[in-house]
Ligand SMILES: Nc1ncnc2c1ncn2[C@@H]1O[C@H](COP(=O)(O)OP(=O)(O)O)[C@@H](O)[C@H]1O
């Protein structure tokens with residue numbers, strides 16, 4: 605049996621719609637083994653939206669690898685141990701896709717290179733901003749081209765923390781993409797290019813004072829925040845308590861605030877504020893570090909199946 609550990613991810617990071625994302629230290633574990641025949645899928649905790657048949661996202665990702673390399677297991681057992689909350693903008697689907705591809709490649713003899721796995725994952729997800737950090741870790745700048753992903757991985761220092769606000773309601777990425785406008789104004793494109801470029805420079809040079817300005821966005825947040833009650837309240841309280849920027853995580857509904865050395869005071873202030881605020885939903889709060897490793901083998905046990 606092969607166990608793979610794959611991180612959550614937060615995409616966009618303010619201005620970098622579909623091209624910037626970071627892996628976070630919150631994980632799913634995918635256990636896979638070849639069996640005599642059939643497909644057995646188990647999951648804990650279980651969730652009705654996790655398919656137990658060929659529609660399961662991890663299985664679908666594994667199948668793209670088997671089709672690519674022309675090797676198929678006789679049967680397959682998949683066990684999912686999920687820590688990443690579903691449909692909250694923390695890359696649960698990208699974790700399934702990148703983790704499934706990584707596990708299938710190991711099971712089928714490691715024929716695909718890292719670059720090939722990154723490309724397959726981004727193609728399946730439709731954008732490379734979650735799948736690439738889920739695969740290789742770090743904070744990634746990535747563009748999906750015809751046959752490859754062009755990307756740069758930045759190893760995030762432990763000093764930078766990601767304060768994550770997770771509400772008790774879901775928002776599917778598909779829905780949150782469909783409500784975006786087909787066209788945007790030239791000035792809004794210019795606004796985002798400037799901020800995304802500034803973000804890339806500021807984060808990689810440690811100029812965190814620039815991050816509140818560099819994480820402003822006009823491409824997706826103005827539209828999506830209407831679907832997230834109290835979005836502005838949470839962003840504003842984070843900035844008041846000294847966050848270096850606060851924005852929607854992926855397509856939402858989770859919100860991320862960037863915090864550096866003073867994260868313990870920040871955490872205390874936020875917890876007190878959340879306990880005393882009138883909010884439409886319940887919001888979970890946790891402080892995470894970036895994961896700089898991506899999908900990794902957790903354990904390998906030899907299987908009794910003989911070919
Ligand atoms: N652990 C899992 N196992 C199987 N499918 C999953 C798992 N986690 C997420 N998914 C699938 O991904 C969907 C959520 O994807 P998406 O809407 O993109 O949200 P997210 O922001 O969490 O990636 C779920 O409805 C489910 O179909």
Ligand SMILES: N[C@@H](CCOP(=O)(O)O)C(=O)O
Nearest residue numbers: 615622693694695777854855
């Ligand atoms: N760039 C995508 C990112 C979606 O991330 P997810 O974690 O919500 O799946 C978008 O903004 O649609």
